[in-house]
Amino acid sequence: MKFAAALVTSLLIVGSTGPAAAQGVDADAAQALAKKSGCLKCHSVSQKKDAPSYREIAAKYKGKADAEKALHKHLTTSPKVKVDGKEEEHDSLKTKNDADVMNVVRWILSR
Amino acid sequence: MIRQSWEKLRSRCERCARTTLILGTTLVALLFAGILMAAGAAGLAWTNTEKFCIGCHEMRDNVYAEFKGTIHDTNRSGVRAICSDCHVPREPGPMLMRKVQATFELYGHFVTGVINTKEKFEKHRYDMAKRVWTRMKETDSLECRNCHHASAMDPEKQSERAKNRHAKMKSEGLTCIDCHFGIAHKEPDGGPGPRELKIGKR
Secondary structure (H helix, E strand, C coil), rough: HHHHHHHHHHHHHHCCCCCHHCCCCCCHHHHHHHHHHHHHHHHCCCCCCCCHHHHHHHHHHCCCHHHHHHHHHHHHCCCCCCCCCEEECCCCCCCCCHHHHHHHHHHHCCC | CCHHHHHHHHHHCCHHHHHHHHHHHHHHHHHHHHHHHHHHHHHHHHHHCCHHHHHHHHHHHHHHHHCCCCCCCCCCCCCCCHHHHCCCCCCHHHHHHHHHHHHHHHHHHHHHHHCHHHHHHHHHHHHHHHHHHHHHHHCHHHHHCCCHHHHHHHHHHCCCHHHHHHHHHHHHHHHHHHHCCCCCCCCCCCCCCCCHHHCCCC
């Protein structure tokens, strides 16, 4: 009985903390790295700028199994992107720490 | 003593006494007005200092804490922009208007405590940001242009990306805040951003 109560309580706690907290995303660190890397010059979290907002990106990848892998590649390999019809090189995150990259990836996907 | 001298002057020359009285009164009035103006200017200058702005915890613990470490706080050249540089116009008329508006914020601070906790601040963050964005769009980002002059920008010294974006600003009639928002403070969640705000005149 005690075990069942503890299990229910644990599940409730995990369920109430949301996707970001469940995946252990450090939102402040992710935002700081995004800012340091110049991402916020073109992207915004939820408002319109020249590039899609992180909320739009999260919606685009929602439910896709390879979302994290695809976004990780996008943020580390400087792919070509089109902005206002012109091709530009997308900047990579300014870090060599893969855990920091994954933190930003998960932060974006949890918007 | 003064009275005696005055009576003496009056008895000798009535006209001289009257002229002295008018000149003396004018001088005292001018001196008084000068002191008042100097005190007013000093008071206004004081309300534009960083120390004054972070005198209340609502600013110090939220927007000022976010501002620390940003490009406008610390950078390679050491030129800083403090709160008033971005939030108070420099021209006397608009500055006085802004100061009058700001006095209403004292009501929120002392009476209603509308943003006196982190939770309350977050709840009102978007509305406060929207007010600043709206004002900056109406004034073509006046406070940005106190330091950044589009006419003085040399595209050759800008990255290709910045060059393209600034060309777009000119061709599409955008203003600084349309793109450069959320650079000194956290971006508020929800609601339209500056570019989506419909502003009547500019």
